[in-house]
Amino acid sequence: MSKENSALRHGSIPDDWTKPIVDPTAFAEEQRRMASVWTFLGMTSDVEKDGDWFRASIATRSVFVQRFGTDLRGFENVCAHRFMPLRNAERGNGPIVCGFHHWTYDRQGSAVGIPRCRELYDALPQELGARLARIELATCGRMIFGRFPHPSASESLEDFLGIGFGILAAGSQAQLKPHYLRIAFQANWRLSAQIGLDDYHSPAVHPRTFGRYGYIRRQDISYYRFGLHSAYLYTSKPEGLEQVAQACRDGTYYPNCYTILQLVPTASMAFFRTDLDNYHCVVLVYEPVRHDRTIVRAWAYPAPFPGRRSWARTLSDPVRASIVKHYVKMVLGEDNLACERIQGIAHQIGRPPMLGRLEERIGWFEDSYRKLMAAREGD
Numbered sequence: 103m104s105k106e107n108s109a110l111r112h113g114s115i116p117d118d119w120t121k122p123i124v125d126p127t128a129f130a131e132e133q134r135r136m137a138s139v140w141t142f143l144g145m146t147s148d149v150e151k152d153g154d155w156f157r158a159s160i161a162t163r164s165v166f167v168q169r170f171g172t173d174l175r176g177f178e179n180v181c182a183h184r185f186m187p188l189r190n191a192e193r194g195n196g197p198i199v200c201g202f203h204h205w206t207y208d209r210q211g212s213a214v215g216i217p218r219c220r221e222l223y224d225a226l227p228q229e230l231g232a233r234l235a236r237i238e239l240a241t242c243g244r245m246i247f248g249r250f251p252h253p254s255a256s257e258s259l260e261d262f263l264g265i266g267f268g269i270l271a272a273g274s275q276a277q278l279k280p281h282y283l284r285i286a287f288q289a290n291w292r293l294s295a296q297i298g299l300d301d302y303h304s305p306a307v308h309p310r311t312f313g314r315y316g317y318i319r320r321q322d323i324s325y326y327r328f329g330l331h332s333a334y335l336y337t338s339k340p341e342g343l344e345q346v347a348q349a350c351r352d353g354t355y356y357p358n359c360y361t362i363l364q365l366v367p368t369a370s371m372a373f374f375r376t377d378l379d380n381y382h383c384v385v386l387v388y389e390p391v392r393h394d395r396t397i398v399r400a401w402a403y404p405a406p407f408p409g410r411r412s413w414a415r416t417l418s419d420p421v422r423a424s425i426v427k428h429y430v431k432m433v434l435g436e437d438n439l440a441c442e443r444i445q446g447i448a449h450q451i452g453r454p455p456m457l458g459r460l461e462e463r464i465g466w467f468e469d470s471y472r473k474l475m476a477a478r479e480g481d
C-alpha cells in the first residue's frame with residue numbers, strides 16, 4: 103500500500119481519537135457539539151394519530167415528538183417547572199401533562215394549565231411564561247429528523263442529506279407497519295458507526311448470520327461519499343448512486359443489489375435481498391447514552407418500492423418481516439459484542455486504526471466527525 107493510498111483511507115485520524123470513547127468529560131463536550139446536527143429520531147408511522155408521541159434522543163438529551171393534527175412538534179423532554187421528564191415510556195398518546203405536579207402544555211410548549219396557579223404564584227399560567235424547549239423538526243419522506251436550535255445551524259435537512267434525500271424519502275414509504283427493535287449495549291456509539299462502515303469483518307464476526315455472503319471483494323462494490331455521509335452499493339458501476347437517486351425521482355426504483363446509506367452522525371438505511379426478488383429495508387439509529395453505553399433502535403419493513411410486487415409477496419411479507427426482525431437482532435447482537443470488546447480496551451488505544459480497502463468509509467466518517475466537531479469548537 104503506497105503512503106498516499108494509506109493516507110486516503112485513514113483520512114487524518116489523530117492518535118487520541120478515542121478520547122470521547124473513554125473520557126466522560128470529552129464525551130460530554132462531543133455531545134454538546136452534536137446537539138445542533140440533524141439527527142434521525144423516528145418514523146411518521148410512530149405518530150400516525152392525533153396526540154401520538156414517541157421519545158427519542160438528540161446527543162444524549164431526551165426529547166419527544168408529538169402529532170397535533172397535521173403538525174409534528176418536538177420538545178426537550180424536561181418539564182419547565184422542576185425538570186421531571188414528561189414522557190416516561192417509549193411511545194403513547196395524549197396531552198402533555200407532567201406527572202410531578204400536573205402542569206399541562208399546549209402545542210406551542212407553553213404551560214397553559216398549572217394547578218392552583220393564582221394561590222401559589224400570584225399569577226395566571228400565561229403570565230408565568232413557562233415553556234418547554236422546542237426542537238427543530240424536518241422530515242424526509244416518513245423519516246423525522248430533529249436538532250436543537252443554534253445560531254449557526256441553518257442548513258436545511260434537504261441540503262444536509264444531499265443526493266441521499268430522495269433515496270431516503272422513497273425508501274421510507276413503508277407499506278406495512280415497521281417491526282421495531284431497541285437494544286442497549288455497553289460501548290461507545292462511534293465504535294458502532296465504525297463497524298457499520300466496515301465491510302471486512304463479516305467472515306469473523308457474522309459467520310452464523312452472513313455466511314459466505316460476508317466475503318466481499320473490493321472490485322465488486324462501489325463506495326460513494328455525499329456531503330458528510332457515505333453509501334455502499336454491491337455493484338461495480340461507479341455511477342450507481344446517481345442512478346438510484348434518478349430512479350427514485352422517477353418513481354421507478356427497485357433495488358437490485360445490497361445498498362446502504364450511512365448518515366452522519368448516527369443513522370443508516372439499508373436495502374437487502376431476502377429471497378427471490380424480494381428486498382427489505384432496515385433503518386437504524388445509534389443513540390449515544392454515555393461514553394460507554396449506546397442504544398440502537400431499528401425499523402424493518404419490506405422495501406416499499408412499486409413494481410415487482412406480486413400478490414404472493416403481499417401475502418408472504420408479514421412472515422418475511424418477522425424473520426428479518428429476528429435476523430437483524432442477531433446481526434446487531436454480533437456487532438454490539440465486538441464493540442463492547444473494543445470498548446473494554448479502548449483506554450489502551452493510542453494511535454489511528456490501520457484501515458484497509460474495505461474500511462475506507464471509516465476514514466471518511468472520522469473525517470466528517472472531525473468537521474462537525476470543529477464547526478462547534480469554542481461555542
Ligand code: FES
Pocket residue numbers: 181182183184185186200201202203204205
Ligand atoms: S416538575 Fe413538572 S409539574 Fe412540576
Ligand SMILES: [Fe+2]
Pocket residue numbers: 297298303304307308433437
Ligand atoms: Fe457487522
